[in-house]
Amino acid sequence: MYNYTEFDKSFLAERNxxxxxxxxxxxAGALTEDEFKPLRLxxxxxLQLHAYMLRVAIPYGTLNSAQMRxxxxxxxxxxxxxxxxxxxxxxxxxxxxxxxVPDMLDALAEVGLHAIQTSGNTIRNVTADHFAGAAAxxxxxxxxYAELIRQWSTDHPxxxxxxxxxxxxxxxxxxxxAVIKAHDIGLQLVRQNEQTGFRVLVGGGLGRTPMIGKVxxxxxxxxxxxxxxxxxxSVYNLLGRRDNKYKARIKITVHENGIETIxxxxxxxxxxIRPSFSxxxxxxxxxxxxxxxxxxxxxxxxxxxxxxxxADPVFQSWVDTNTAPHKAEDYAIVSISLKAHGxxxxxxxxxxxxxxxxxxxxxxxxxxxxSHEQNVILPHVHTSDLAAIHAALRDHGLATANIGLISDxxxxxxxxxCALATARSIPIAQEIATRFEELQIEHDIGQLKIKISxxxxxxxxxxVGHIGILGLDRAGVENYQITxxxxxxxTASIGERAGPGFSADEIIPAIERLVYAYLDLRENPExxxxxxxxxxxxxxxxxxxxxxxxxxxx
Amino acid sequence: xxxxxxxxxxxxxxxxxxxxxxxxxQDGWTRDLAQAEVLTDEADAQLRLLFAEQQPTTxxxxxxxxxxxxxxxxxxxxxxxxxxxxxxxxxxxxxxEAERHV
Ligand code: HEM
Ligand code: SF4
Numbered sequence: 001m002y003n004y005t006e007f008d009k010s011f012l013a014e015r016n017x018x019x020x021x022x023x024x025x026x027x028a029g030a031l032t033e034d035e036f037k038p039l040r041l042x043x044x045x046x047l048q049l050h051a052y053m054l055r056v057a058i059p060y061g062t063l064n065s066a067q068m069r070x071x072x073x074x075x076x077x078x079x080x081x082x083x084x085x086x087x088x089x090x091x092x093x094x095x096x097x098x099x100x101v102p103d104m105l106d107a108l109a110e111v112g113l114h115a116i117q118t119s120g121n122t123i124r125n126v127t128a129d130h131f132a133g134a135a136a137x138x139x140x141x142x143x144x145y146a147e148l149i150r151q152w153s154t155d156h157p158x159x160x161x162x163x164x165x166x167x168x169x170x171x172x173x174x175x176x177x178a179v180i181k182a183h184d185i186g187l188q189l190v191r192q193n194e195q196t197g198f199r200v201l202v203g204g205g206l207g208r209t210p211m212i213g214k215v216x217x218x219x220x221x222x223x224x225x226x227x228x229x230x231x232x233x234s235v236y237n238l239l240g241r242r243d244n245k246y247k248a249r250i251k252i253t254v255h256e257n258g259i260e261t262i263x264x265x266x267x268x269x270x271x272x273i274r275p276s277f278s279x280x281x282x283x284x285x286x287x288x289x290x291x292x293x294x295x296x297x298x299x300x301x302x303x304x305x306x307x308x309x310x311a312d313p314v315f316q317s318w319v320d321t322n323t324a325p326h327k328a329e330d331y332a333i334v335s336i337s338l339k340a341h342g343x344x345x346x347x348x349x350x351x352x353x354x355x356x357x358x359x360x361x362x363x364x365x366x367x368x369x370x371s372h373e374q375n376v377i378l379p380h381v382h383t384s385d386l387a388a389i390h391a392a393l394r395d396h397g398l399a400t401a402n403i404g405l406i407s408d409x410x411x412x413x414x415x416x417x418c419a420l421a422t423a424r425s426i427p428i429a430q431e432i433a434t435r436f437e438e439l440q441i442e443h444d445i446g447q448l449k450i451k452i453s454x455x456x457x458x459x460x461x462x463x464v465g466h467i468g469i470l471g472l473d474r475a476g477v478e479n480y481q482i483t484x485x486x487x488x489x490x491t492a493s494i495g496e497r498a499g500p501g502f503s504a505d506e507i508i509p510a511i512e513r514l515v516y517a518y519l520d521l522r523e524n525p526e527x528x529x530x531x532x533x534x535x536x537x538x539x540x541x542x543x544x545x546x547x548x549x550x551x552x553x554x
Numbered sequence: 555x556x557x558x559x560x561x562x563x564x565x566x567x568x569x570x571x572x573x574x575x576x577x578x579x580q581d582g583w584t585r586d587l588a589q590a591e592v593l594t595d596e597a598d599a600q601l602r603l604l605f606a607e608q609q610p611t612t613x614x615x616x617x618x619x620x621x622x623x624x625x626x627x628x629x630x631x632x633x634x635x636x637x638x639x640x641x642x643x644x645x646x647x648x649x650x651e652a653e654r655h656v
Contacts, residue, residue, distance in 0.1 A: 027570065029611045047614060049638055050648040051572040080647055095647065098570050344644045415634060416642035424637075426644045476632055 011155075012109045015116065019043045020102035027098070042122075044115025045101055048417050054093045054101060056108060056115050060128035060146040060170070061089035061370040061377075065357035068368055070111040072353035078104050083353070085338060085346040087410055087461055088167075089127050089370045094417055116154065121162045123153035123233075129171040129178045130371035133292060134333050134379035136325040139189045140196060142170040142178075144289040145225060148281060152226050159233055163240035164248035166233070167205075174490065179372060181213045181492035182206050182464055184250045185232060190219065197221045202232060202262065203254030206458035210494045211251040214259045216266060224270070227277045231270035235262060295365035297328045300384040308387040315390050317443070318401040323386070326379075332386065334364075334378040335371070336393060337400040337408065341437040345411045345429050346374030355396045359389055372461075373410055375403065406448045406515065407433035410461050414454025414471060415478075421454035423471025423478040424504075428452055431508050436515075445515060448529045449488070464488035466530045467514065468495045469507065480507040482514075484541055485533045496538055498545055510545055517544030560620045562599050563590040563628055564606045565638070566613035574638045574649065575613065577606050583613070585649065587639045588627030593618070 019039070026036040040046075044055040056071070063071075071091055075083045078100045079093040086092055096104060108114055126146040133141040149168060153159060159166070171178040172189040180186025186201035198220045204213025220228050232250075239262075240253045247256075254262050309316050323332040336356060338346050348356070356376055360368045363385040369377035381389065393399040402408050409432060412418065414425030429452055436442045451465030455472075462468030468483035479501040486495030502510045515529075521540055522532045533541065564577035575583040576590035584590060593599040599618055606616035619635050621628035630636040641648020 027611065032610055033614050047567055047572060049634075050574060050641055051567075080645070096572075098572060415637055416644055421634075424643060426642075430644065473634075478633065 008112070009109070012112075012114055012116075015043075015114070016102065016105045016109055019105065023098060023102055042116070043101075043105065045096075046419075048094070048413075048419050049415075049421075050417065051095045052098060052101070053417065054096045054104060054115060055086075056091050056093070056113055057125040058089050058091060058113070058370050059150055060126055060132065060143045061130050061372075062128075062132075062143060063368045063370065064366050065361040065368070067111045067113055068353050068357035068360065070107060070113065072350040072357070074104055074107060075353065076350040077107075082347050082349045084344070084413065085348065085370050085374050085376070087372045087374060087412075087459065088125060089130070089372060090125060091370070092413070094413075121164050121166075123149075123156070123159055123162075123166045123168065126150055126153070127167070127169045127178055127183075127372060129173055129176075130369040130373075130377050131177060131324060131333050131379065132172060132369075133294065134326050134331075135173050135175075135177075136327045137175050138173040138327065139191055140172045141289075141292050141294075142172040142187070142189055143292050144285060145187065145189075145198075145222075146170045147288050147292075148226065148285060149229065151284070152229075152281065158230075158237070162233070162237060163242050164245070164250075166236075166250070168229075176488075176490040176492070177371075179461070179464065179488045179492075180204070181490075182210070182461070182488065183213065185229065186213045187225075192219045195221060198225060200228065200232075203251045203259070204492075205249050205251035206461060206463050207249065208246060208456045208458070209249075209252065209255075210458065210463040211255060212492050212494065213251075214254060216259060216263050223279070223282050224274065226281050227274045228266070228270050230273060231266045232262075234269050234273075235265045239265070294328075295367075295380055297331060297380070298382055299330065300382055302330055302383050305383045305386055314401075315387060318390055318399055319386060321401040321405065321443070322403045323381075326381075328380075330383050332381050332383055334381045334386070334389060335403045336376040336378065336398050337402055338375050338398075339402055339408050339433065340397050340400045341402075341407055341433040342430050343397075343433075344426050345409050348376070352396055352398055355392060355398065359392055363389055373408065375408070402433075402442060404447050404449070405442045406436050406445050406450060407442055408449070409433060410449075410451040410465070412453050412460035414452075414460075418454060420457060421471070422456070422473040423454050423480065425452040425454040425460055425469070425471055428469060428471070428480065428504070428507060432511055435508055435512065439512075441515075441519075444525070445519065446525065446528055448515070448518075450511070451486070451488075461488060462486070463494045464492060465495060466528075466533070467511065469511075472501060474501065478504045480504070482507075482510065482545065484514075484538060485530065487530060498538065498542055500546075513544045513547070514541055517541055559594065559596050559599075560631065561623055561628065562593045562618040563587065563621050564593070564599075564602050564616055565590070565619045565635075566606060566616035569610075569612055569614050572614075577602060577616075581605070587621075587630065587635075590621075590628055592621060592623055592628050 169183040188199040200217040201213035364378040409429040411429035415421035451461040452469040453460035464486040481501040483495030579591040620631035
């Protein structure tokens with residue numbers, strides 16, 4: 001766990017005092033809304049449909065139990081008893097009052113949390129593989145680098161007013177769980193000739209013009225990370241378009257200029273600024289890395305686990321579905337599903353947060369992670385503790401065994417909360433999950449990722465869902481467009497539009513037809529939806545979505 | 555022929571509470587759409603909007619929203635305004651939770 005330094009603490013305290021004064025001045029009328037808005041956005045405070053919304057950064061998705069308990073306290077004291085975990089590894093509170101926000105920020109600062117750079121045209125919260133430091137397939141823990149980037153980018157004077165927001169994701173594993181190909185910059189730790197470095201991707205992004213990131217550097221030595229990032233950002237800052245907000249992201253800069261040009265300019269800039277990096281950052285790195293040291297793992301008798309696994313089919317199904325291989329012997333990574341069938345994806349009550357904090361404290365080396373898939377992870381769990389954890393989770397509605405399945409849906413807040421939305425997304429997620437729970441076929445369907453956004457901004461990652469759903473407003477009625485074949489992993493692809501959209505009433509039956517078509521079409525139960533789609537293409541799925549009878553009747 | 559003017563209400567978010575409010579004919583604010591002043595004339599609507607914008611310590615982001623006059627007061631013309639009037643659909647929070655006046 002990274003512990004903030006005295007510098008961080010006084011920086012936060014000063015920043016919060018500043019914002020408190022700004023809020024006072026806004027309330028007194030000394031600041032207009034036009035003056036106040038950029039200030040509140042810099043501190044994570046949005047105004048949504050029904051209320052303000054406070055977005056709190058969870059750097060690289062890592063939390064300790066004290067921080068999780070504090071998030072619960074905020075939910076209870078200043079919100080409506082719950083919080084919403086997002087695809088950006090943040091938490092959002094949907095109901096704060098303006099006067100309370102400075103107190104909320106102070107409470108967060110007590111545990112080293114804040115809302116800085118969760119908004120605005122800055123480098124946003126750096127995200128990382130949620131299995132970082134635990135995954136069996138990892139070269140190294142990516143979080144020390146994410147933390148280094150955080151320190152470098154926070155309040156960096158050159159990058160406070162970029163052409164547009166800028167998102168960086170890091171992974172240390174070959175299996176990409178951090179969606180690095182859909183980020184402005186994606187970093188993958190790789191080893192070459194005994195040396196650690198990065199494969200650097202640039203120009204990925206979702207939104208209205210989705211793009212898959214391209215490799216700008218195959219191998220970047222570890223020590224060159226910050227100057228190289230700075231070089232990319234400088235090139236973007238100069239070359240990126242500022243005439244049109246919709247063309248301002250680096251993905252457009254890369255697309256319009258070509259990756260070769262971007263590479264050449266970046267390398268040129270890099271060569272120029274590299275000498276000015278004295279290596280202070282590299283001196284910092286070991287200190288940072290030490291704070292992410294692997295916990296001292298225990299060894300314990302696993303006979304109890306083996307017996308419980310054999311005896312209890314509910315426990316067995318949860319272990320099979322919600323745990324992943326850990327690098328240490330007899331350890332597992334536990335994913336706690338925030339996707340109970342029919343519940344709002346990503347929401348957790350204050351009580352659930354406390355239960356998860358307690359479990360982390362008691363059994364999981366005090367660590368929790370927030371995944372971009374809107375679930376909570378206990379990264380280090382000895383298998384002998386799994387049964388006790390499962391029992392505690394079950395008592396609090398947290399033991400749904402559906403990680404990676406059709407009901408483990410990413411959904412953005414949509415028109416239920418978001419001022420930019422064109423349609424709702426949450427109820428569609430709720431209905432799909434409820435329907436497939438009724439049908440009792442989700443384990444048979446296997447790996448299937450549905451991702452839903454309530455507008456073209458694509459916060460719900462619909463472009464990279466195996467099935468993507470985009471909510472639109474068609475002549476004053478909610479309408480849902482389906483894309484197929486998207487993929488958020490190392491084999492990333494953008495989904496293809498299947499055809500005309502569906503009304504809110506038609507969308508659930510349409511998804512059902514699609515899934516039954518897949519079950520008929522797959523070669524065997526091991527062939528996933530995505531594999532079947534890649535083998536067969538759009539046509540057979542399209543016929544299922546738009547049966548001739550329905551077309552003729554129109 | 556001039557295009558028919560769709561009736562409107564002035565709506566905004568409350569500065570302190572952040573919730574949805576509507577301008578009344580008495581120059582006050584209400585949290586209940588049914589109590590809102592219905593504006594049927596374009597010039598008048600613009601004047602009322604200006605009036606709202608001159609209250610920066612009460613309201614944020616005032617704008618004109620289309621409504622359909624009904625027997626119990628104006629009804630939202632678009633589903634977005636319907637959600638703003640009621641609250642989210644996943645929890646009974648927001649206006650559906652409590653009716654109060656400013
Ligand atoms: C509720 C207030 C929100 C607002 C106003 C908002 C606004 C936006 C906008 C305008 C974009 C498009 C950016 C572009 O293409 O340049 C965007 C993208 C995105 N947002 Fe949000 N968003 C909100 C909530 C969320 C939530 C809840 C999540 C996480 C679940 C999220 C995660 C993302 C992601 C992952 C993208 C696409 C990645 C990219 O930047 O290309 N946002 N958002
Ligand atoms: S995708 Fe659109 S509706 Fe959903 S949170 Fe983002 S901006 Fe709002």
